[in-house]
Amino acid sequence: MDVEYLDFELEVGPAGDGLHTVTVMQSPAGHARSEFDLRLTPMELDNRLLALQNALLRSGGTVRAVLTREEQTVQEFGRHLFTALLRDDVRALYYESKRTARARDKGLRLKLRIIDPALATLPWEYMYDDRDGEYICLSSGTPIVRFLEVSQPARALAVAGPLRILAMVASPTGLEPLNVALERQRLARALGDLIDDGLVELTWLEGQTWRDLQRAMRPTHGPWHVFHFVGHGGFDPVRGEGFLALADRHGDLYRLTASRLAGVLADHRSLRLAVLNACEGAHGDRLDIFSSASAMLVRRGIPAVVAMQYLITERAAVEFSAHFYDGLADGLPVDTAVTEARKSMDLAITNTLEWGVPVLFMQASDGMLFDLTAPSQPATAPRETIPAVVATPPPARTPQPPRTPLDFDWVTIPAGAFLMGSDKERDGDAYGDELPQRSVYVSEYAIARVPVTVAQFDRFVQATGYRTTAETEGSAYVYAAGKCEWVNGANWAHPRGPDSDVRNKQDHPVTCVSWDDAVAFCTWAGVRLPTEAEWEKAARGTDGRIYPWGDEPPTAQRCNFAMNVKDTTPVGAYRDGASLYGLLDCAGNVWEWTADWFDAAYYKNAPDRDPLGPDLGSARTLRGGSW
Template identity: 50%
Template structure:
């Protein structure tokens, strides 16, 4: 599919005022001066809440915005309003129409020059008119003004990925073997197809990283780091936490990492699964690890602006490398991976954690040649298929998904494996929703429980006992609301209104209509008045 760029550039004009220049794919342009719609103190407080909101979302499943998501949406709206001020919305709508008419993918290329704005999580741009986050459907790349980009590297499969895990003894413990196994399992199908090859740095120090880059087992096309990241306030730059050789931490700064990786002409992409590697200082947008790699000449860097859960990281990596190994542009691969995280983990906001820095003009980092034909292994594929069926019919959803994905990695047209994979994914999604509904009900969060069960029944009207549980949740939600209203009316001395609410409660829960006694007290207070009349 062709790609059409919608370019956005933000520059500072005077204190608190910014000039936003937008350019559509047809050359149409608009420029406006604007301020952020949020006061500085409120903006800082809101930005500080985003990391916790993103992490909290990984444990939730919901249909509407929860209190955790509300600060993300509020900030996303403010950023979107800033970006599309003046005639910007009309120009963006026209660009979307142009792309749709040309059957092309619209891509948002963002150049944010003021460092204080470059710090903000633009990946959460929220278009309230379309009730959606922009970058879940539109590739968004941060494109700093740097040297002339390189052309795609011609690669005969496999795509070679050098991985490194670091867990210094004085840092929070990482399950490194589990992390290694998860990444390997996620990419096993690509490896068997001859599309990707993983190798691991033999240690956790900068010396061992340099040694791995030098040795003759490359050339390396991608460097993938798993570990701890951070931001050195004194140095004003992002860092990776490596081992110092004595069990402590060696903070490898952004500039030094760029120096180590620079000069390896085949290396086109760095993926850093470490929090805060997308964070820069308020004075220099290139001080983040991603920004420093751009300045050093690397075509693309995928970094994390917040911590990311293991499940989201694995889901993202699997989808991202699948797309990349098939020859997709890096920005399209990131968008597909964002969607995979959002679909696989309903309700999570972690799809917005990765930040893509790119200086390649078209996003095509690798010109992938033809992969060698895989050797057919019919017996093994058949066994995997049967294992998938067994897991599917016994509701072991994760095992079923893994088995059918392996089958399709070997043979994409094997019987009805694709349909069975969809069935397993659907079963897993409904099971997650049902579990979330039970948890919400147990916690007395009846509105959330009802929302989850409504989604389930919209997809499967006969799912388990969801219909009965939905009726209970709706009743309990209404009861909770009426009780809160009764307490408010009681506090205001509105006795007749309290009694009216009490009648409704008695009809809904006759055995437990007045647990805190407000209706009974209202009846006693109202009786003398009734008697005098």
């Protein structure tokens, strides 16, 4: 059955004196106009947005029967947005329009035409309707789109074959490094079933420069239906518009502004959609609605753009991509496909709130980007990659560490194979989940030499106002009074309970932080947690040694272990315990979080190149051991 919608189109503009107007431009129930005030000072609004971003970072992965603190934060702000935008006669028309649409067996598409720059960057996707007890955008009956009216909106493209996606990963030096192979693996995994069924064709652009992208968009390549970008984005205050962070021919940062990106993409006539998985790809500047890269692309002719308005975790991004593209391949309107992907994120990831991170910008009035007919085999087999444009081979460059607000001591781990896991004959104490030992290839990356310190974590808390899991829940599992137990009042600042503190432990590793806390810290710092394979290679080296320093047993000179100190010690204090690459504290002192879910069969079943942990799990992987 076809998915059909009636439109509830709102135009939101400035009214002066801090007020805003909302006008119902189109609805099945008539027209209305009202004024509203968000009743938030700029500082209050910034604090609300910061609290929302922190809640998103911490959501997911926990099972609770009651509303989590994170969802309370998001729901409260979503309720505020709903009651401000839809008030008085406008709200009455909204409910009447929903009844009319339901009576006609249709949905009600909420089109937001936000021309007030002060409101353009607010997360309207989180609007919460108290009467119906729902987030609007989580229902396929009420999708939310950021609508931009153009004089000649593009019509649905007839596609007699698989949807052809051109994907690009850019990781220029000077920004948080991306593991290109890992990012490709994630998207390929998300689209695996669709590719196997012949519904989607995924081609990777080998290069990272604008020349590579321009070449791929020539008529001699493609035709492409979707451009999928993975990387960094931002706002260029000099040019007054958003940009994507590509690389120049030396691998350094090149800011491809939205207007120039539109010039590259818009002439490729078959292109109907851009997906920007960039950390700031959906953000504009409050002074100029068209500074958003997404809105600019739509204005310049791309029928629809999906972009992330906040940081999004790997698992949420994979879940979104898999079900969004599945919806498109099934012939759904793009806004319905986005909503279906939101619901999949909500169902697959316990307590997550990241379903509101994707934002859809659209000029297509009915949301139909493609007119899909029966699949047909391409005349020639598609290439898996489009080669990069390189006039002359650029000189080899040492990767630069990311720019962060903290002074990390980075260690570059070269690409190559190492022996992952344990050999029972060499290490008789190895557990079953450490077996078997085998060769695994890991791409080049950089990792901090020592664990995160109390001082570094304190910088994060002071800058963001973040509250850890232990602080919000009131206790932590710690070693105190000769045993491990839950201690009320224990947290990162009071690691043994309310009577303890960290004033004299600024150079000790921070403790009492959950995996969610670690991810929130990394996101603020512009870095990420290592995969388990990355952690193990940095700690073990390439030769399969039992400990970071070799096969010799631990001593009081090599690490803080087995109660020889009975407390944490300053990071990097045990120089004799350095790994092959010079990392310290990889054994003893504190346990260290990795990005992966735990799987007892991981060593046996993981891929042999840039392995990731399983898609699902009940606990995250810890490595290193503690005192």
